[in-house]
Amino acid sequence: MTSFVRIVKGSLPTRKIPSAFVIAGAQSFTSSSSTDTSPATRRHRSLHRPINDAAPMAGTVRRYDRHVFILDPFRGHENWPTYLEESRFLLVADYMQAQRALLMAAHSRSGEQERAWTLKFNVAEALNHPLGAPSDDEDAINAFKDRGLHTILIFSPCTPSLAVRGLTKADIPALVKLLHSVADYPTTLPTALPTHVAVQNLAGKDIFVCAHASRDARCKACGPPLVKWLREEVDMRGKDQVRVWPSSHVGGHAHAANALVFPGGDWYGRVNSKEKAKILLEASSMASPPAGHVLRESNITLDHVLRENNAIRKSKIVCTLGPACWSVEGLGKLIDAGMNVARLNFSHGDHEGHGATLDRLREALATRPGVHVAVMLDTKGPEIRTGFLGSAKTVEYKKGSIVEIVTDYSMPGNSEIIACSYSDLPTTTKVGATILVADGSLVLKVTELRSSSVMAEVQNTAVIGERKNMNLPGAIVNLPTLTEKDVADLTDFGIPQNVDFIAASFVRKGSDIDYIRSVLGEEGSHIKIIAKIENQEGLHNYEEILDRTDGIMVARGDLGMEIPPEKVFLGQKMMINKANIRGKPVITATQMLESMIKNPRPTRAECTDVANAVLDGTDCVMLSGETANGDFPTEAVTIMAKICREAESAMNYNQLSNTMRNTVMAFMGHMPAPESVASSSVKTAFDIDAKMIVVLTETGNTAQLIAKYRPSMPILALTAIPETARFVQGVVKNSYCVVIGSMIGTESILLRALDIGRQKGWVESGANVVCVHGTQEAVPGSSNMLRVMIA
Incomplete structure (x- = not known):
């Protein structure tokens, strides 16, 4: 099971909040007296702290496995109480209580229990949304309330996003238990829950923006404008498969505005301008790329x-x-x-x-x-292998039989014993875990852990030879x-x-x-x-x-x-x-x-x-x-x-290059000078229909940066270092290298590059060629000049 390892903040550029936001939240940030020590002030201390524009955000969110959003179809986010988990609001406390009970029970049992998946709960505003109650119909709303029904959205990596509708308070313990203990819960939920509960797959993308006004003034100032901007962009682009939700407290308010993008599980911080809202949509693939973004659909003809x-x-x-x-x-x-x-x-x-x-x-x-x-x-x-066999070259293991996997590698194997080269096997695996032998030809399921061996049941009949590889899916091995x-x-x-x-x-x-x-x-x-x-x-x-x-x-x-x-x-x-x-x-x-x-x-x-x-x-x-x-x-x-x-x-390189540039700016906010020169060289090459890009390089790094922006025209690198030539020619895409005697004499080297281009048939006389080099000759890392030459 893969957890949300991609949840990182800081994917968007660090910029100061626009002045309108500072003004909007100024009183909340500064009005508290430093001598005010009342319980309310201590409890709401976060309401008075400014947004941190400088602190690093990457890694500030702990890894977890599944995120559950309880939809609120009745109230806007501005009317939410401060601490949802401490109220009876939308049964949040019931979800939290069910989770705590499961975790305490798992902690009290032995280590042989299945892993408990970690869940995170939040509330999302669903006013007038089809997944919520029909808020324009008073009778329907009252009926929905009277029956105590609610809807949740469930997100987990590498599994379909789900909407579970028609849940009651009585359904919560069973639902939380399933989410904590079952790996393939999308398959299990429809049959495990009562018939009045409907489970459906969620197509498209979901963006959640922390807009919990009563919890933190920074979210009050930054969250609602971001929701508005994102919804405007989604409507303008006609993306009916993209949903934007105001969300309850997710933490990390020092980096407001916070946006969570699912199903990928990416978190973004400091999304506090229209430009960043647009970048967020692009970087998170919320908007479909233009036609021909990767494939030149219109140009793939029968002749092609x-x-x-x-x-x-x-x-x-x-x-x-x-x-x-x-x-x-x-x-x-x-x-x-x-x-x-x-x-x-x-x-x-x-x-x-x-x-x-x-x-x-x-x-x-x-x-x-x-x-x-x-x-x-x-x-x-470092690999794990099975040991040698006795007199036989191969052994047949039959489905349903029990074998002992011993950590004494000198012990000869047979139909009941498999020697293993990994001495920590008994403490690394667990009961119920799978062990794969010989690229999965033999599948074993662990049934018992012993001090120096593991008992396992054979899941399929297979004939296995000596010293075959052994895999422990999902285990963290000590090698x-x-x-x-x-x-x-x-x-x-x-x-x-x-x-x-x-x-x-x-x-x-x-x-x-x-x-x-x-x-x-x-x-x-x-x-x-x-x-x-x-x-x-x-x-x-x-x-x-x-x-x-x-x-x-x-x-x-x-x-x-x-x-x-x-x-x-x-x-x-x-x-x-x-x-x-x-x-x-x-x-x-x-x-x-x-x-x-x-x-x-x-x-x-x-x-x-x-x-x-x-x-x-x-x-x-x-x-x-x-x-x-x-x-x-x-x-x-x-x-x-x-x-x-x-x-x-079949690829549209101009679109690829533009998308890469937008994505890099989204993640970095700015480019170092060498990368700016490299990306600009590719843009210039497209703009003037250049037939080749020439780069003079000591280390190959400039050629590598240019290749990152996916030019359609070949990159010709010239260097005096054979190791650099092998690197560029070996793994740098669309790059070809020529070794020259010296990097001194830029003009003559560039003229030679034009000759090479003509010899290879890449350029004809009169064609534009983009050249990248440094003002200082033969100095690594000094590529700071972009020029256009005529072949």
Whole structure:
């Protein structure tokens, strides 16, 4: 179960409240005497504090799982009492009491009970709303009141939003118990509640604005205007699937106005102007993007579908090296087919074998001057595996049988015993939890916890071999960030061999990235870290991981063991979107063209999978077994390159660029100077129909920033540093790099760039070219000049 980990404040820019708001709330903020110590004053101290425009908001809301809003169809928010939970108002106290009783009961029981999901309760004004009582009909209102009926809205990540209507006071304990104890409550509620209760899915989006006037003067001043602005924008845009609700006290009033957006579960603070209200709608995808925002619907013609596409490929391809391709000839074919990054999988092989492969790769590159292929070291990582078997090579486990999973890894396994490499298994899992073996081929359900073993019931009949992987979905495991083997792989191979990327397996939190950097040290500081997100803990901590890593890999294999497979695409889209906004490269991996291990052509579903990853915004797509062990490694790269080109040709880059710019301004409020120059270069390129963007770069960061704003025209980067060339050519979307002898002599370098563009067929004489460079030559981080040249 995923909780609201995305609930963060501060997603919108920090600005001072407009003067009208300060005037409107001035007396409330300042009228209290500092010597007034009456109980009422102490209790309502928050009414007199000013809004804090400077304090950081990110992380100020604790994680929780489900949010329940009780609809009030009778009174406006200005008539709500101060403390709803202490009154009999709309049965709020009954909900809170039912929750407290459940939590106390769970606390008194043993640790074998199912996890209790945390609930948050609020009231939302529903005057004249179809989901509330018909307030224009007095008889209907009285009947509604007389029967004691009410409606609630329920929101939870990765599950449908629900409206539960016709509830009575007697229904509350059962409802709260279900929400606390049942993971799949949308399926359970309709049959578990009485027949007079109606449960319906909520389509569209819901925005709740804290407008609890009697609770806090800051909400009184800021909340109602925001509600008004948002409703005006929604009406103007014709978005009948967007609902805006005034809400009761949600906390964090120092950051008013507060807005909560569901079903995503995002909280925003300081939304205190019309401009921010509009930005909130855009950043939260409240308004449908313009036609062609991603797909050029009107331009996808029959000719487009049938003609051959020879466009320049923008997305990059990562290829895993293995026996199927690691000869010099085989590696050369992969390079020619479009390989941008060569991945060495350290879950297999040794330093000697990988070193020999790397030597052959460099030999193949030596015969292809000007071609740059980056090298990625993918760590084995901390993993849990089953042990060895006795005399048999495989064992059949039959459905319904009981097995003991022992933490003594030396014990040979059989049909009744499975050895496990994870010594903390009995304290990490719980009764009722699921354990997956061999990529889910064998499913076990925990029935009993012992001191050094776990008893489990076999859920399906399966034949399993030795040393298979084991997953504990949803559990927080106590494993090191890097194993001893991983550390040796980094220090004894990665650094001496000058690899470009470390793909860190099973990253779970931001501090994991810090530790990997400490292992790399100064000597390996040039190596960039790609965090592989493969478990629920990594998803929960995705924001902090993204802040610290150099890039992301959406590792769908193990992730699909940790979360339901039907949810993987949601995680993929979420991770790609957030990485795009940060401007950090993201790689989508696992089973992209899996059938090509044995077949010369992929399935249509696989082609669609690759295309959709590109449409999602991924910078790179990855091949694993297809190139490492497959029968058709070169063909797999060739077809993947073709799919990327087709998907890219269906995108409206001008719209993508504008949307990215609006989104970044919504999240940051302003841009650092280098990013402003980068985004402006893309805007200028679109405005003047430039055919190429040229960037002079020492580190590749400027090229990366320009690529973030998704230009349709190619980015040509020139650098004197080979490592930079491999980085840009390897993972920076739509970017191509040329290594030059020196960064001194800007004018001559730019003229050379124009020649290169003409040689590649990107520009013709007389075409506009946008150039980005620094006024100081060969100084990293000094790109502050944008100019237009004529080819």
